[in-house]
Amino acid sequence: MAKLGNPQETIQVLQKHDFHFRKKFGQNFLIDPHVLDKIVDAAEVTEDDFVLEIGPGIGTMTQYLCERAKKVLAVEIDDKLIPILQETLSAYDNVEVIHGDILKQDIQAIADQHNDGKPIKVVANLPYYITTPIIMQLLESRVPLANVTVMVQKEVAERMQAKPGTKEYGALSLAVQYYANPYLAANVPPNCFMPRPNVGSAVIRLDCLKKNPIEVKDEKLMFRLIRASFNQRRKTLQNGICNSGELNFSKEEVARALEALGLPAAIRGEKLGLEEFARLSDELMRG
Numbered sequence: 181m182a183k184l185g186n187p188q189e190t191i192q193v194l195q196k197h198d199f200h201f202r203k204k205f206g207q208n209f210l211i212d213p214h215v216l217d218k219i220v221d222a223a224e225v226t227e228d229d230f231v232l233e234i235g236p237g238i239g240t241m242t243q244y245l246c247e248r249a250k251k252v253l254a255v256e257i258d259d260k261l262i263p264i265l266q267e268t269l270s271a272y273d274n275v276e277v278i279h280g281d282i283l284k285q286d287i288q289a290i291a292d293q294h295n296d297g298k299p300i301k302v303v304a305n306l307p308y309y310i311t312t313p314i315i316m317q318l319l320e321s322r323v324p325l326a327n328v329t330v331m332v333q334k335e336v337a338e339r340m341q342a343k344p345g346t347k348e349y350g351a352l353s354l355a356v357q358y359y360a361n362p363y364l365a366a367n368v369p370p371n372c373f374m375p376r377p378n379v380g381s382a383v384i385r386l387d388c389l390k391k392n393p394i395e396v397k398d399e400k401l402m403f404r405l406i407r408a409s410f411n412q413r414r415k416t417l418q419n420g421i422c423n424s425g426e427l428n429f430s431k432e433e434v435a436r437a438l439e440a441l442g443l444p445a446a447i448r449g450e451k452l453g454l455e456e457f458a459r460l461s462d463e464l465m466r467g
């Protein structure tokens with residue numbers, strides 16, 4: 181089987197199998213060898229690594245990963261792609277394809293079974309319709325992860341990296357930065373995909389932290405506060421928290437907590453960093 185990664189080979193495979201793109205699965209296949217090399221380089225894949233690939237498509241990036249990694253496990257939801265993958269990956273003996281939804285996989289069991297519970301690497305050109313749930317599920321699962329290198333919509337990459345006070349900063353920035361250090365590896369234009377997406381893309385690597393960067397007594401409460409304060413971006417933090425269906429604090433309680441932390445009563449959530457959300461959460465817990 182020929183090495184994939186250019187438009188001609190991709191079209192040939194698609195035509196041979198009479199494959200039609202399914203929009204609902206976010207199918208935009210990579211057709212640029214430079215970008216493929218860049219992703220695998222950014223992920224720092226070595227021959228000691230077990231790599232989980234999400235959504236292999238016709239197996240283009242999978243081939244690149246197989247040539248660098250010890251083992252690759254690829255999870256693909258579209259049943260029509262499974263026979264194609266069997267063919268395009270037939271030359272590799274270090275790959276396994278699972279037909280299924282990544283959101284329903286037991287990633288901990290995968291890491292235990294295939295990598296003796298040691299940190300795994302995740303690499304994916306993600307389907308954009310479920311980028312955030314996939315990333316958050318991975319980070320929150322506490323599965324041992326070395327890094328997660330993903331192609332995402334450019335705006336999403338910018339939000340993951342954003343710092344307080346910028347317009348990109350939000351709940352996703354805080355959630356990602358609680359678990360990982362983001363590193364933007366490359367911007368990728370639409371013409372590197374088939375079919376072309378309507379948006380620009382970027383490759384971002386999340387270097388997963390062994391220890392969270394801040395300490396907080398109740399992680400769940402902190403993330404509820406974060407969600408509440410960005411759900412209503414134009415409102416003050418106090419209003420956001422009091423209007424949230426997930427929380428039950430009075431205006432007075434929030435005002436008291438903000439005062440105890442030395443923060444202005446009318447402050448907006450977008451001004452607070454992780455550390456301040458943690459202190460606010462601890463303060464509100466104390467009552």
Ligand code: SAM
Nearest residue numbers: 205208209210235236237256257281282305307
């Ligand atoms: N990796 C290929 C490439 O770069 O050419 C394909 C990338 S395409 C953007 C996303 C892939 O993820 C598609 O093959 C799609 O069928 C698959 N996919 C979509 N939702 C999925 C899910 N929930 N679980 C696993 N795979 C999924």
